[in-house]
Amino acid sequence: MELFSELYNCYYQVLRRLLCQKESLTIREISDYIHAEGFEESLLSVVPKIEDGTWNLFQKDGELYLSRLKSDFLMPLSSLQKSYLKALLYDARIGLFLEPQQLRELQHLLADVSPLFKQEHFFYFDRFSDGDPCTEESYRRIFRVLLTAQKKRQYVDIDYNSPTGNRIHHHYIPARLEYSVKNDKFRLIAVKDTNRHNLKLEILNLDRIRSAYAIEKFYPCEIDLNKILKSTYYAEPVTLHITDRRNALERAMLHFANYEKNTRRIDDSTYECQIFYNKKMETELLIEVLSFGPVIKVTGNKSFLKQLKERLQMQAEINAVSF
Amino acid sequence: MSGFHELIKNFSKTREYVRDFFVYGFKTREEFKEKSPRTYDNERRRLESWLRPYVRRDYVSNGINLSLAIDSNLLDSNPLFRVWKTKSFTDNDIILHFFILDLLMDGSRMTAESITAALLTQYESLFDAQTVRRKCNNYTKEGVLIREKKGNTVLYSIDHTITSWLKSNDSLPDALSFFQLAECFGVIGNTLLDQLDCQRRIFRVKHSFFVHTLEEEILLSLIQCMNQKCDVRLAMKSFKNGNPRTILCTPLQIFSSTRSGRRFLCGYIKSYKRFTCFRLDSIKQASPCTVSEEYDKLQELLAQNRPFLWGVSFQNDQGHRLDTLTMTIRVRLPAEHYIVERLSREGRNGTVTIINQSVVRYETTAFDCNEMLPWIRTFTGRILSLTCTDKSVEQRFCVDLQTMYHMYQIETRHQENI
Numbered sequence: 001m002e003l004f005s006e007l008y009n010c011y012y013q014v015l016r017r018l019l020c021q022k023e024s025l026t027i028r029e030i031s032d033y034i035h036a037e038g039f040e041e042s043l044l045s046v047v048p049k050i051e052d053g054t055w056n057l058f059q060k061d062g063e064l065y066l067s068r069l070k071s072d073f074l075m076p077l078s079s080l081q082k083s084y085l086k087a088l089l090y091d092a093r094i095g096l097f098l099e100p101q102q103l104r105e106l107q108h109l110l111a112d113v114s115p116l117f118k119q120e121h122f123f124y125f126d127r128f129s130d131g132d133p134c135t136e137e138s139y140r141r142i143f144r145v146l147l148t149a150q151k152k153r154q155y156v157d158i159d160y161n162s163p164t165g166n167r168i169h170h171h172y173i174p175a176r177l178e179y180s181v182k183n184d185k186f187r188l189i190a191v192k193d194t195n196r197h198n199l200k201l202e203i204l205n206l207d208r209i210r211s212a213y214a215i216e217k218f219y220p221c222e223i224d225l226n227k228i229l230k231s232t233y234y235a236e237p238v239t240l241h242i243t244d245r246r247n248a249l250e251r252a253m254l255h256f257a258n259y260e261k262n263t264r265r266i267d268d269s270t271y272e273c274q275i276f277y278n279k280k281m282e283t284e285l286l287i288e289v290l291s292f293g294p295v296i297k298v299t300g301n302k303s304f305l306k307q308l309k310e311r312l313q314m315q316a317e318i319n320a321v322s323f
Numbered sequence: 324m325s326g327f328h329e330l331i332k333n334f335s336k337t338r339e340y341v342r343d344f345f346v347y348g349f350k351t352r353e354e355f356k357e358k359s360p361r362t363y364d365n366e367r368r369r370l371e372s373w374l375r376p377y378v379r380r381d382y383v384s385n386g387i388n389l390s391l392a393i394d395s396n397l398l399d400s401n402p403l404f405r406v407w408k409t410k411s412f413t414d415n416d417i418i419l420h421f422f423i424l425d426l427l428m429d430g431s432r433m434t435a436e437s438i439t440a441a442l443l444t445q446y447e448s449l450f451d452a453q454t455v456r457r458k459c460n461n462y463t464k465e466g467v468l469i470r471e472k473k474g475n476t477v478l479y480s481i482d483h484t485i486t487s488w489l490k491s492n493d494s495l496p497d498a499l500s501f502f503q504l505a506e507c508f509g510v511i512g513n514t515l516l517d518q519l520d521c522q523r524r525i526f527r528v529k530h531s532f533f534v535h536t537l538e539e540e541i542l543l544s545l546i547q548c549m550n551q552k553c554d555v556r557l558a559m560k561s562f563k564n565g566n567p568r569t570i571l572c573t574p575l576q577i578f579s580s581t582r583s584g585r586r587f588l589c590g591y592i593k594s595y596k597r598f599t600c601f602r603l604d605s606i607k608q609a610s611p612c613t614v615s616e617e618y619d620k621l622q623e624l625l626a627q628n629r630p631f632l633w634g635v636s637f638q639n640d641q642g643h644r645l646d647t648l649t650m651t652i653r654v655r656l657p658a659e660h661y662i663v664e665r666l667s668r669e670g671r672n673g674t675v676t677i678i679n680q681s682v683v684r685y686e687t688t689a690f691d692c693n694e695m696l697p698w699i700r701t702f703t704g705r706i707l708s709l710t711c712t713d714k715s716v717e718q719r720f721c722v723d724l725q726t727m728y729h730m731y732q733i734e735t736r737h738q739e740n741i
Contacts, residue, residue, distance in 0.1 A: 001465070001466070001543070002465065003407065003510070003511070003539060003540050003543055004334045004407060004410050004540060005410055005465065006410045006411070006412040006416060006417075006420075007420075007465060007467070007514075008407060008408050008410075008510075008514040008517070009330070009408050009409070009410050009412060010405065010408040010409065011330075011412075011417070012417065012420065013408070013517045013518075015417070015421070016421070017520070019421060039329055039372045039373050039375075039405070039409075040371065040372040040373070040375045041329045041368075041372040042329060042372075044329075045328075045329055045330075049414070054414050055414060055417055055418060056418065056446070056447060056448060057417075057418065057421055068422075068425075068446055069421060069425045070425055070428055072428070073421075073424070073425055073428060074428065074483055074486050074487075074490075075424065075486070075518045076424070076467050076468075076481045076482065076483060076486055077466070077467075077485050077486055077489075077515070077518075078465045078466045078467050079465060079466025080465070080466070080511055081511055081514065081515055081518075082466060082485065084508055084511040084512065084515075085485075085515075087508075088498065088502055088506075088512075091502070091506070093501070093502075093505075094498055096498075096501075097494045097495070097497050097498035097501070098492075098494055098495065098498065099494075102492055102494065102495075105488065106488065106495075109484060109485050109488055110485070114550075116508060116511070116543075116546070117507065117508065117546050120576075121546055121549060121576060121577055122507070122576065122577050122578075122579055123576050123577070123578050123579065123589070123629065124579050124580075124581055125578055125579070125580065125632060125633075125634055125635070125671070126580050126581055126582050126634070126669075126671070126698075127581050128668040128669060129667070129668045129669075129671075130664075130667075130668045147497060147525065150525060151525065163661075176399075176525065176526065176527045177501075177525065177526055177527075178526070178527040178528070178529060179501065179504075179505050179526065179527075179528045179529070180528075180529040180530050181505060181528065181529065181530040181531050181581045182529070182530035182581035182582060183529075183530075189527065226397045229396065229397060230397070247562070247563070250346075250562060251583065253346045253347055253348075254346055254532070254534070254583065254584045254585065255582070255583050255584060257345065257346055257393075257532055257533070257534055257584055258394075258395045258396070258529070258530065258531075258532065258533075258584075259394060259396075260392055260393070260394035260396075260397075261348070262348070262379075262381065262390070262392075263347065263348050263390070264381070264383060264388065276394070281396075287701040288582075288701075290700050290701055290703050291697035291698065291700050291701050292697065292700075293696070293697075293700055293723040293726075293727065294723050294726035294727050294730060297730050297731075305731075308731070309731050309733065310704070311703045311704035312703060312704070312727055312728060312731055312733045313704075313733055313734075314703075314704035314705070315703050315704050315705075315706060315724065316728055316733050316734065316735045318653065318704075318705075318706065318707055319724070319735065320735065
């Protein structure tokens with residue numbers, strides 16, 4: 001079972017889609033498709049092979065290219081893919097997606113296949129212990145309502161217990177379901193109409209949603225979630241100076257790999273790293289930075305630096321009387 | 324660069340370049356010292372070709388910084404999966420791939436000879452039977468074709484039952500869209516979505532380290548060794564000095580950090596008689612060896628040790644067997660009950676005791692309390708006391724804190740007492 005195999009090659013996928021077209025294609029149409037779906041320089045490799053017939057996958061009729069394949073061409077699954085599917089069947093979260101009957105059918109189809117991996121192969125030593133109750137039917141029902149509504153841009157009537165203890169009842173448009181590997185929890189990234197007909201971003205913990213019902217109201221156009229999310233980022237990123245001792249540079253670069261960042265070398269042992277973030281990420285980023293201790297120094301922005309200093313000041317005051 | 328090819332034969336060299344561009348993202352051409360400038364130029368050009376929308380160029384005094392700007396908060400899939408879809412192939416490979424599968428699409432069972440003949444008559448493609456047989460056998464090995472023997476005749480066919488089931492169950496692509504980001508081997512889920520033409524933008528995953536995908540081939544070898552309960556020979560490269568070394572160990576479990584993004588192989592080294600963890604990204608190759616007679620016994624031993632692990636260290640620098648750490652935290656209950664919850668859910672095997680409405684005590688016993696310091700520092704501003712039977716932990720915590728006070732010009736009183 002090879003993971004790095006031509007079976008999964010991008011060219012194979014792009015050509016398969018072109019070859020499943022029922023209509024004849026011009027070389028321009030083929031080129032445009034390869035340019036859109038392939039790699040940046042794929043055109044240079046693929047198109048000449050089609051044009052000169054080295055890859056005689058198309059039948060040439062004047063200026064037109066007609067696929068030699070049957071239009072219902074299906075790529076069979078490899079052992080690796082079947083084995084991967086089998087492994088997913090042992091994960092409790094699969095029940096969020098498949099009904100018991102579907103699970104039984106897939107189990108049956110994969111009866112002779114060994115799972116690629118098992119849960120016991122892994123030990124997530126710092127995963128939080130209060131993960132979501134993914135096996136509870138009420139949780140699964142809410143999950144499915146939100147997932148279906150998200151795909152249809154359908155409004156959902158949500159009754160929610162906020163972390164501060166308030167009960168919130170509102171109509172939201174689900175934009176994405178977000179899962180945290182560390183927290184083992186799902187959150188709903190939702191938008192709601194404000195009185196000014198703007199969209200406001202809200203984040204709700206799934207295990208705090210008491211009820212969710214889709215209503216007969218649909219948002220008319222695609223929601224550009226990234227545009228909304230990016231608009232929430234602070235104009236000024238956090239700037240960190242990383243001193244490369246205790247392997248700090250490598251640790252920090254990996255630790256903050258999830259964030260959009262920009263790093264440059266200042267001198268032989270110091271690096272400057274700018275991290276882009278928004279208010280909702282702020283506390284987590286702050287404690288992540290604190291966890292590095294003195295090998296990371298925050299030099300900006302002012303607000304982030306102020307919060308970090310406040311924590312240190314509080315600690316210094318405790319030290320003065322307690323330690 | 325006339326010899327430039329967008330596709331590659333071998334993944335290992337590329338793996339290191341992609342990692343350097345993604346994780347570091349500040350090295351200029353001159354700073355990639357291990358390879359020749361020409362190799363760097365080719366690798367850079369490939370990377371730009373595969374990952375163009377994510378490549379950022381910054382002009383700095385000593386050259387151009389090329390980096391990958393990948394913000395997982397804004398992405399529904401892992402762009403680095405594309406790196407796995409770059410395996411080179413021959414002209415024969417691609418022609419045989421499509422034509423053989425197309426021939427067998429309708430459920431036919433054919434010999435290599437009859438396939439060879441049909442390739443000529445139906446697709447005007449001339450191949451010798453041996454080439455066709457080799458391809459069919461290769462696809463049988465990969466599980467794409469079924470090979471059965473009837474007397475002296477070998478027949479090849481395709482079973483589309485699972486593919487058809489996947490096509491008719493719309494909720495499975497949703498599951499694949501999720502698991503490709505949330506679990507290991509996500510690239511395989513992603514190839515399934517490619518095949519089903521079902522790439523969906525429905526999930527975001529936090530604390531999922533995209534760069535992990537580069538280690539999946541090594542991970543696959545290690546898991547296969549674990550399944551077979553056999554020892555493994557690891558070819559490693561040190562992060563500190565770049566020196567290569569080889570280690571023979573019994574692979575037992577993959578330890579994964581959801582915070583730092585590091586993954587490790589936990590193995591048992593017979594010659595040292597101890598458990599040790601190796602970072603997956605430092606393993607260059609994992610080769611299976613003989614079956615370990617004591618595999619199950621070692622698994623049991625690891626299970627007994629696991630409750631005393633904070634991270635991946637089975638022993639501290641002082642050589643102590645176990646150390647106990649106690650920390651008291653300032654809170655304002657009930658308003659700040661979330662701090663008590665944090666201690667409980669993040670404190671692994673530690674105990675949390677509410678002393679009174681303003682003080683909470685956390686206590687744990689672990690092999691190496693030094694590993695706890697990054698987590699302890701996240702409570703900065705609230706730590707009333709910290710004691711540890713490994714005094715170097717207390718000392719390091721206090722020294723680091725002092726350094727930070729100095730760094731940020733924090734006013735302190737009675738510094739001599741700390």
